[in-house]
Amino acid sequence: MKKLEIAVIPGDGIGKEVVPVATKVLDTVAEIHGGLKFEYNEFPWSCDYYLEHGKMMPDNGLDILKNFDAIFLGAIGNPQVVADHVSLWGLLIKIRREFEQSINIRPAKFFKGLKSSLVNPNDFDLIVVRENSEGEYSEVGGRIHRGEDEVAIQNAVFTKKGTERAMRYAFELAKQRRGHVTSATKSNGIVHSMPFWDEVFNEVKGDYADIQTASYHIDALAAFFVTRPQIFDVIVASNLFGDILTDIGGAIMGSIGIAPAANINLNGKYPSMFEPVHGSAPDIYGKGIANPIGQVWTAKMMLDHFGEQELGQKLLDAIEDVTNEGIKTPDIGGTSSTNEVGEAICSRLKEVCSVS
């Protein structure tokens, strides 16, 4: 029996609604597999936890998490009660950083049964490799002269090591896909870090003669996501650019509520963390209508991570079948609830697997 110990952090808002659906789906996967078992330990770390304890997680939170095989997280943030930079840096970004989850992989593809928000949605299938440990998300800087003459300085940090690591990951991924890497740059406006980014990209691509490349400024690239997403295979982007591109990736699939993500630790020292692209969606929390597909597809990425690609693919097929049948939450034009979609995915998965 392959037993996987998973730290579960539902977090805030709809994280608390979609995570239980996804763990149920994972249990169905395990049941079908027969030799696989997920053991969950749930942690209530969130903005509610902050209100009670004055911190997003206990001081030894990372020590607790580091012994798990993976972390499965929903979303963090409740700006009504805790400032976003406090809640995210106190938990989500802290885990990404301290556990050296240096790569964030975020796929987007034309999804069967979904009406894309694009007028002319050609088939597309892309993956954004987002640098996840530095870049524009940096603690370097500060604020002085509080008041009328206040100055705020925020430094972006681009190391050779971090930049090259993300790019090599993208090229290796492209080898297993359609052999194309696009670099997201902005070297016309950002005069130090982005010319550096371009230089590293040109250097790395020299090692991958078989991979085709392109480089676009982020403004044009963002527009191409909308007008011609089918030209992309793998896109490598800095932390902020990758963040923005992947919300667009969700939007062109039909909803940010279906976009999955994986924060990958490459050196094996710490667990990886699986959490969808979307946030805690306070505007729809409590109504039972959050789309659980992003979280369930994220579970599929966790299955892939543990070498269960075959079942992972069946899960993704089951999600598409359910969507195609019209069992959908309101964000993608349906009338079903979060739980109804989850149950339909489990049933479909069981059907698919009993016939094969």
Ligand SMILES: NC(=O)C1=CN([C@@H]2O[C@H](COP(=O)(O)OP(=O)(O)OC[C@H]3O[C@@H](n4cnc5c(N)ncnc54)[C@H](O)[C@@H]3O)[C@@H](O)[C@H]2O)C=CC1
């Ligand atoms: N990784 C994380 O934990 C992230 C956390 N956040 C936090 O989440 C909170 C809300 O942030 P927003 O900027 O509003 O982004 P958001 O992603 O939570 O919501 C943006 C829009 O998408 C909708 N949406 C998101 N997920 C959905 C789903 N599964 N089903 C249906 N509709 C969905 C929301 O209703 C909202 O209209 C903030 O505290 C923010 O800091 C935001 C992004 C990522």
Ligand SMILES: CC(=O)C(=O)O
């Ligand atoms: C914080 C955020 O929006 C993200 O990591 O996607």
Ligand SMILES: [K+]
């Ligand atoms: K999330």
Ligand SMILES: [Mn+2]
């Ligand atoms: Mn984001």
